Amino acid sequence: MKVKRLALDLSLREFARKIGMQPSNYCNIESDVLPPPPPDGLDRICKALGLKKGTPDYSKFHDLSAHGRDEIPADVERIVKGNNLIPAMLRTVEYEKVTKNQLRGIIQDLKSGRYKKAGA
Numbered sequence: 001m002k003v004k005r006l007a008l009d010l011s012l013r014e015f016a017r018k019i020g021m022q023p024s025n026y027c028n029i030e031s032d033v034l035p036p037p038p039p040d041g042l043d044r045i046c047k048a049l050g051l052k053k054g055t056p057d058y059s060k061f062h063d064l065s066a067h068g069r070d071e072i073p074a075d076v077e078r079i080v081k082g083n084n085l086i087p088a089m090l091r092t093v094e095y096e097k098v099t100k101n102q103l104r105g106i107i108q109d110l111k112s113g114r115y116k117k118a119g120a
Contacts, residue, residue, distance in 0.1 A: 001061075002030045004049045019044045036065035039074055 005015050016026035021041070028034040036042060042065050043053075051058040059075075066073040072080075080086045093103065 001045065001049070004051075005030075008049065015048065018048050032068070035070075036068040038069070 005012070008015075010018070012027055012030070013023045016023040019026070019041075021037075025034065029036060037045070039062065042062060046053075046058055046061060049061075051061055059073075062075070063073050080090075092098075098106075
């Protein structure tokens, strides 16, 4: 968060006011003394930083924040709950000891469009 804030040339106090947070609390979040805010507070921060919903930076920001709160990102939880094959896929990844590089390859394969329905 700090790097993005500084790139916008905003002081900590200015930024905290902009997102409706006490500067001391925001400072503690940036310093990892306090955990990142929940998704609604995080959305205010994303908006102030110019991170648009659906972009890779927005998703990464939410993922890192959820990790900092020791939680699963809300969108990932929704996806898992909405598709009963996702838990089986995750268990297969675990049991078959799929490596990070193999997962990257699987992700690229899925993004290639190869599995999209015709006309979708």
